[in-house]
Amino acid sequence: MLLLYILCAVIAFGLYWWYKKPDKFPPGPKGLPLLGVLPYLSAFPEREFSAWSKKYGPILSVSMGWQDWIVLSDYDVIIETLVKHSDEFHERPYVRFFCMLTSNGVVFTPGGQKWRSHRRFGVGAIRSFGGSKGVMEKKINEEALHFTQQLQELEGKPFQIQDILTNAVSNVFCNIAFGRRYDYDDAKFQSLIESLVALFKIAGNWKTNAMMFVPFLCDIPPFSWHVQKSMESIQPIRDMITDLYEEHKSTYDPKDIRDIMDGYLQSFQCDENEFMLKDIQDFFIDMFVAGTDTAASTLRWGLLCIMLHVGVQERMQEEIDNIIGRYGTPSLSDREKMPYCCAVVHEVFRFKTLAALSLPRCVHKDVTVRGYFIPKGTRVMTNLWHVHNDDTYWTKPELFAPERHLNENGKFTNSRHVMPFGAGARVCMGEQLARAESWLFLITIIQRFRISVDPDDPDPPSLSRGSNGLVYIPDAYNMIIHSR
Numbered sequence: 001m002l003l004l005y006i007l008c009a010v011i012a013f014g015l016y017w018w019y020k021k022p023d024k025f026p027p028g029p030k031g032l033p034l035l036g037v038l039p040y041l042s043a044f045p046e047r048e049f050s051a052w053s054k055k056y057g058p059i060l061s062v063s064m065g066w067q068d069w070i071v072l073s074d075y076d077v078i079i080e081t082l083v084k085h086s087d088e089f090h091e092r093p094y095v096r097f098f099c100m101l102t103s104n105g106v107v108f109t110p111g112g113q114k115w116r117s118h119r120r121f122g123v124g125a126i127r128s129f130g131g132s133k134g135v136m137e138k139k140i141n142e143e144a145l146h147f148t149q150q151l152q153e154l155e156g157k158p159f160q161i162q163d164i165l166t167n168a169v170s171n172v173f174c175n176i177a178f179g180r181r182y183d184y185d186d187a188k189f190q191s192l193i194e195s196l197v198a199l200f201k202i203a204g205n206w207k208t209n210a211m212m213f214v215p216f217l218c219d220i221p222p223f224s225w226h227v228q229k230s231m232e233s234i235q236p237i238r239d240m241i242t243d244l245y246e247e248h249k250s251t252y253d254p255k256d257i258r259d260i261m262d263g264y265l266q267s268f269q270c271d272e273n274e275f276m277l278k279d280i281q282d283f284f285i286d287m288f289v290a291g292t293d294t295a296a297s298t299l300r301w302g303l304l305c306i307m308l309h310v311g312v313q314e315r316m317q318e319e320i321d322n323i324i325g326r327y328g329t330p331s332l333s334d335r336e337k338m339p340y341c342c343a344v345v346h347e348v349f350r351f352k353t354l355a356a357l358s359l360p361r362c363v364h365k366d367v368t369v370r371g372y373f374i375p376k377g378t379r380v381m382t383n384l385w386h387v388h389n390d391d392t393y394w395t396k397p398e399l400f401a402p403e404r405h406l407n408e409n410g411k412f413t414n415s416r417h418v419m420p421f422g423a424g425a426r427v428c429m430g431e432q433l434a435r436a437e438s439w440l441f442l443i444t445i446i447q448r449f450r451i452s453v454d455p456d457d458p459d460p461p462s463l464s465r466g467s468n469g470l471v472y473i474p475d476a477y478n479m480i481i482h483s484r
Helices: 002-019 045-056 075-082 096-101 112-128 135-152 164-177 187-203 207-213 215-219 223-251 260-266 278-307 310-323 332-336 337-349 386-387 432-447
Strands: 059-064 067-072 365-370 373-374 379-382 450-453 467-468 470-474 481-484
Touching: 045 059, 045 067, 045 373, 045 386, 045 467, 059 470, 067 075, 075 260, 075 379, 096 215, 096 223, 112 135, 112 278, 112 432, 135 223, 135 432, 164 187, 164 260, 164 278, 164 432, 187 223, 207 215, 207 223, 215 223, 215 432, 223 260, 223 278, 260 278, 278 310, 278 450, 278 470, 310 432, 310 450, 332 337, 332 432, 337 432, 373 467, 386 450, 432 450
Parallel strands: 067 379
Antiparallel strands: 059 067, 365 373, 450 481, 467 470
16 A cells, blocks of 8 residues: 555656646646657647647747747747847757767757857858859859750650759759769769768658657667668768868868868868868768758749649749740849749748748747746747748638739738748858759749649649658659740
8 A cells, every 4th residue: 555655646746747847937738748749749740839829829838758848939929039039049959869960060069169160151151152252143053054954855754853953952062062063973973962862861750850859769779770871871971071171172272262161171270170070071961961952842842833833834934034035044133023933932932831840949048038937958949830821921821822922013022921941040051042042943944944744643743742850841743844
């Protein structure tokens, strides 16, 4: 009997400890002991979080496993939290799995001086090679030309575009970062692409998601096998970056900064003891993988949206013909004169939120937001999907409707409620590159080709099918192109 009393007391204390929250902690669903709300989440957890936010408010708390998380689900709250309190919310939580892959990069690195130095350099390097020098636009257009030549060889035949898009987007990064462009059939380049594709699949795997919330799984099969496979997949990219680094060192001229790798050598030449080879590898791996995955997925969603909305495609082609012409070279400056095409790209960003919950943050120090106390160490998710599908702001958000971004005079309105790249100190470092690629590639494709569904496809493409992990990736689909 005594043992029974002790057991009941232990259970009661455990439940009390589990459900007890700090004073003034944001409200939210209770969940189950040890599991939290995990059993109640679908493959699209952002939708459950969105529904809960309508009950508990735009700042809600959830237990994920035994971790307490905060979910931000409103534009104004996100800006107030991540921008106005950027110092408190600039860190990432330590996720063992991701830090095993790249511990000293920029994407998953929790914080610290090394992250700050990498982040500061990366933002400056992309701006330098993108804005004033116009290098970024030139290199994207060069790759778009190679890309369309590949597409012409497939004219009239059903094909899947993801591999060619991945080749093209990866080459843009290689050209800007390393001053090196590869033929699509180059053996080393294809090995690199295979590694990238493997990492994309790993990012969307359920084992990856599970290890985010239950770290000790990294040591238990089959999760430990998943970790090992991930480490093996990333190694060819490390090897390539090492070769390019050694090559750049041997030809480096501080008076002639050719690319981002040269810029890295220039910026950190006084810190050789601090910034070792692994730091260089981690920095460029983060930029390479994150930039390729998101840009290629955005373009695939964009082409699918346009292909399935014939009227949108026709109106884009009319505007392109009037402003650029059938054979002109698209430019980023054309955006000012092409409101409908701008609206289409903007709607793609809204309609298909790639990083629905963004990447997690971690509270750097105790903070109070809107009367709620959020203690140091609390993990934070940003529900960008909710912002993009909030029916208090968007009319019929489930529909793809570029017109929603045009005013009564037909002018493009750049709504602040479309925020695919996040906000605050961890806003996507490659936003400028991603926007430029999305515009130049989509305009070039629609300028030169008419894209359509394969009428004989037994499984026609759908906007509702995709894999939802760190990035929402469309399922493979067939398409047919014809020159205009």
